[in-house]
Amino acid sequence: DAMVIQNPRYQVTQFGKPVTLSCSQTLNHNVMYWYQQKSSQAPKLLFHYYDKDFNNEADTPDNFQSRRPNTSFCFLDIRSPGLGDAAMYLCATSRVRGQGSDTQYFGPGTRLTVL
Amino acid sequence: GQNIDQPTEMTATEGAIVQINCTYQTSGFNGLFWYQQHAGEAPTFLSYNVLDGLEEKGRFSSFLSRSKGYSYLLLKELQMKDSASYLCAVMDSNYQLIWGAGTKLIIKP
Numbered sequence: 210d211a212m213v214i215q216n217p218r219y220q221v222t223q224f225g226k227p228v229t230l231s232c233s234q235t236l237n238h239n240v241m242y243w244y245q246q247k248s249s250q251a252p253k254l255l256f257h258y259y260d261k262d263f264n265n266e267a268d269t270p271d272n273f274q275s276r277r278p279n280t281s282f283c284f285l286d287i288r289s290p291g292l293g294d295a296a297m298y299l300c301a302t303s304r305v306r307g308q309g310s311d312t313q314y315f316g317p318g319t320r321l322t323v324l
Numbered sequence: 325g326q327n328i329d330q331p332t333e334m335t336a337t338e339g340a341i342v343q344i345n346c347t348y349q350t351s352g353f354n355g356l357f358w359y360q361q362h363a364g365e366a367p368t369f370l371s372y373n374v375l376d377g378l379e380e381k382g383r384f385s386s387f388l389s390r391s392k393g394y395s396y397l398l399l400k401e402l403q404m405k406d407s408a409s410y411l412c413a414v415m416d417s418n419y420q421l422i423w424g425a426g427t428k429l430i431i432k433p
Contacts, residue, residue: 251328251411251423252367299366307419310355310374315366 212236213316215300221322222290230285230319232300240306241283242313243275244299252299258283259306287321295323326350328424330412335430336402344397344410344427352417358386358397359411361426367411370397399429407431 213234222228232241240259244252256265258277272294274286287294297320301313329347336342348356355374359367373379373388373395385398397410409426416422 249332249425249428251425253423254421297364308354310372311415311419312357312369312372313421314369318364318366320364 213300213302213314215298215316215319217319218317219320219322221324222287223324224292225289228287228290228321230287230298230300230321232283232285232316233281234300234302234316235281236302236304236314237280238302238304238314239280240303240311241277242301242303243273243283243285244301245294246297246299246318255285257306290321290323292323295321297321326416326422328412328414328422330410330424330427332425333428333430335432336399338402338404338431338433340402341398341400342402342429344399344412344429346395346397346412346424348393348395348412348414348422348424350414350416350422353390354415354417354419356386356388356395357413357415357421358384358395359413361409361411363408370410402431404431404433 242257243255246252255269276284297318299318300316303311303313327349358370361367371386378387383400388395409428411426412424413421
């Protein structure tokens with residue numbers, strides 16, 4: 210089945226220790242998104258890639274970086290995690306961007322704990 | 325600013341019907357999505373509305389009124405597995421998804 214995969218599902222890191230979260234997709238979608246979601250809150254878009262074109266949200270901290278080495282993979286790097294970065298990180302994909310009907314499909318998420 | 329409003333929490337009984345409302349104020353409109361999210365899991369797509377009216381999909385239906393900035397998700401024949409959060413999201417004129425905080429639905433036997 211075509212899907213969005215995230216690894217690991219649970220990640221524990223120490224304050225200030227860099228961490229990388231990964232996402233892969235077999236949907237062959239052009240667009241990949243990274244969201245941060247805290248408990249009982251709406252998902253917050255951090256950035257997205259349209260093919261290789263990187264788009265950063267204006268309020269995404271510099272502490273968060275992303276890489277997309279190919280169509281299938283996308284990584285979220287948190288350079289110096291703080292306690293406030295503990296959250297669920299969701300990767301999503303869509304076929305294109307710029308069409309109203311474009312549905313985003315989500316991976317299972319990575320729950321990040323910062324000690 | 326852009327805003328999506330949904331009730332924080334609702335409770336319903338197994339076998340009953342529940343309606344979850346969503347009102348929105350966004351810069352432009354390119355469609356409204358409903359997602360289901362079980363605790364600790366990722367959102368899964370339920371429905372998409374771009375024209376006024378009711379879209380039915382099995383036990384779930386979604387309604388849209390663009391003039392009122394209003395949508396609802398209707399769940400029939402509720403099952404215990406329907407206990408989840410339901411998120412409303414609107415695609416604005418820049419094709420950006422604006423998300424609501426979600427409505428936590430609790431189903432009681």
